Amino acid sequence: MTLRPDADLQQLFFWLRDSYGHQPWWPAETRFEILVGAVLVQNTAWANVERAIAGLRQQALLSAQAIVQIDYAHLEKVIRPSGYFRIKAERLKALCRWFLSAGEFDSLAQLSTGELRESLLAVKGVGPETADAILLYAFDRPVFVIDAYTRRLLNRLGWLASTPDYDSLRAVFELTLPADATMFAQYHALIVEHAKALCRARPRCAECSLQKHCDTGR
DNA sequence: TACCAGGAGAAAA
DNA sequence: TTTTCTCATGGT
Numbered sequence: 001m002t003l004r005p006d007a008d009l010q011q012l013f014f015w016l017r018d019s020y021g022h023q024p025w026w027p028a029e030t031r032f033e034i035l036v037g038a039v040l041v042q043n044t045a046w047a048n049v050e051r052a053i054a055g056l057r058q059q060a061l062l063s064a065q066a067i068v069q070i071d072y073a074h075l076e077k078v079i080r081p082s083g084y085f086r087i088k089a090e091r092l093k094a095l096c097r098w099f100l101s102a103g104e105f106d107s108l109a110q111l112s113t114g115e116l117r118e119s120l121l122a123v124k125g126v127g128p129e130t131a132d133a134i135l136l137y138a139f140d141r142p143v144f145v146i147d148a149y150t151r152r153l154l155n156r157l158g159w160l161a162s163t164p165d166y167d168s169l170r171a172v173f174e175l176t177l178p179a180d181a182t183m184f185a186q187y188h189a190l191i192v193e194h195a196k197a198l199c200r201a202r203p204r205c206a207e208c209s210l211q212k213h214c215d216t217g218r
Numbered sequence: 219t220a221c222c223a224g225g226a227g228a229a230a231a
Numbered sequence: 232t233t234t235t236c237t238c239a240t241g242g243t
Binding site: 043044045047048051080081082083084085086087088 | 237238239240241242
């Protein structure tokens with residue numbers, strides 16, 4: 001058992017939606033930008049990712065061709081604000097090589113969700129969360145993204161019956177809720193918004209860990 | 219000064 | 232198979 005019997009994921013979604021309203025997610029101007037953002041955001045605050053993406057845009061590097069062609073030193077310099085710049089430069093290039101060799105969005109859209117997920121996971125630097133974020137937000141596939149915020153929220157609600165691995169927790173969401181990519185996208189966005197709202201309310205909220213409603217406790 | 223942020227892969231146990 | 236370590240900047 002992954003979640004406790006009293007866990008109600010649908011009710012939680014409605015509560016979050018009523019509390020925070022519609023979320024304009026993923027914060028990107030193009031689908032390709034979502035791929036880039038998914039790599040740059042790994043273990044990094046989004047504000048720092050925005051700086052890196054702004055730099056890429058300013059230098060006309062927001063295309064797979066440009067990222068593949070640019071030398072590592074230049075790419076590292078541009079994405080430096082997002083941290084882990086050496087690793088992320090390598091991962092970005094790997095993802096862009098995959099994207100181009102696979103035929104870009106038109107060809108990739110022909111694959112089933114399972115095939116596309118497997119293909120993404122085969123790219124060095126793309127793990128489950130990054131792959132699912134790309135599947136959901138760039139390819140509109142009904143895949144639920146499990147991130148640290150999701151685990152934290154479920155933990156604070158006391159809904160975790162165990163410490164499930166990534167795919168087990170993802171399966172619970174996908175089997176419990178209707179397979180609706182729009183809903184999944186909103187749900188994940190709302191979870192992040194909820195966590196950030198709590199942090200804004202109490203920037204240094206170590207005591208939040210004592211409160212059941214709060215998911216910012218560590 | 220220390221800690222943390224929308225992970226992933228490699229190395230060690 | 233599971234756990235630990237490493238990668239790195241910017242904000243608080």
